[in-house]
Amino acid sequence: MRVGFVQNRPIFAGVQDNLDRIEELLLGQSADLFVLPELFATGYQFKDMEESRSLAELVPGGLTTSRLTAIAKKNNTTIIAGLAEIKDDQVYNAAVITGPNGYIGKYRKLHLFDTEKNCFQQGNLPFQLFDIAGAKVGVMICFDWRFPETARNLALMGADLIAHPSNLVLTHCPQAMITRCLENRVFAITADRVGMENRLEDEEQLNFLGQSQVVDPDGNVLIRASKTEEEVQIIDIDLEKARDKFLNPRNHILNDRRSDLYR
Numbered sequence: 001m002r003v004g005f006v007q008n009r010p011i012f013a014g015v016q017d018n019l020d021r022i023e024e025l026l027l028g029q030s031a032d033l034f035v036l037p038e039l040f041a042t043g044y045q046f047k048d049m050e051e052s053r054s055l056a057e058l059v060p061g062g063l064t065t066s067r068l069t070a071i072a073k074k075n076n077t078t079i080i081a082g083l084a085e086i087k088d089d090q091v092y093n094a095a096v097i098t099g100p101n102g103y104i105g106k107y108r109k110l111h112l113f114d115t116e117k118n119c120f121q122q123g124n125l126p127f128q129l130f131d132i133a134g135a136k137v138g139v140m141i142c143f144d145w146r147f148p149e150t151a152r153n154l155a156l157m158g159a160d161l162i163a164h165p166s167n168l169v170l171t172h173c174p175q176a177m178i179t180r181c182l183e184n185r186v187f188a189i190t191a192d193r194v195g196m197e198n199r200l201e202d203e204e205q206l207n208f209l210g211q212s213q214v215v216d217p218d219g220n221v222l223i224r225a226s227k228t229e230e231e232v233q234i235i236d237i238d239l240e241k242a243r244d245k246f247l248n249p250r251n252h253i254l255n256d257r258r259s260d261l262y263r
């Protein structure tokens, strides 16, 4: 399977321009799956629920999902990308999965980070795996990394690969994702953004870390982007590696859990 990430530098609220830029970055790029950052087309630091609602879209049906579907068709790929979703007047920090044949599904971030709690509802959808080019793909968004239950649940369901749209501000994350992959013997694609935002008077400036990466089930960082530049990177991965949960003939990473003594 060939997978990639897009690392962009969105302009806050510049949805059309940000979508144009993604199409430009993906021009001539070929992979079975591309992962884009969290809130890649709106920017991240909303002031409040009113502001996030003003930029939230129907999924499917909204501009961003429609445009990503058109890009997926043009590039013959599947795209997983973060966006603000509105549903029944509730706003979610969500990700859409869309391919050449149209909308596939969505995920809503379970663990909201810091001021996101003022701007979004907590995710409320059950975990789901998506079939993409022969892979079982799970989705989590940025700060979900800090709760190992997220990746573990996806692995227990049979995920080969975790798509991880992100807007990283906590410096441990790129290294921590190596641990999430080792713990579960899965691949992970973290797609991050670069640049900074400083929109809230009483809050610190946010400096986004870049360093989008693909990690394999042995914890190897196969590719990692810079801290500062917009980038697309692509790599071939062997899904069989994620399907072999044995560390050696006697240790199976999931079956050796002592679920008689802990949950």
Ligand code: ACM
Pocket (backbone or CB within 6 Å): 038, 113, 141, 142, 143, 144, 166, 167, 168, 169, 170
């Ligand atoms: C984050 O969850 N965007 C830090």
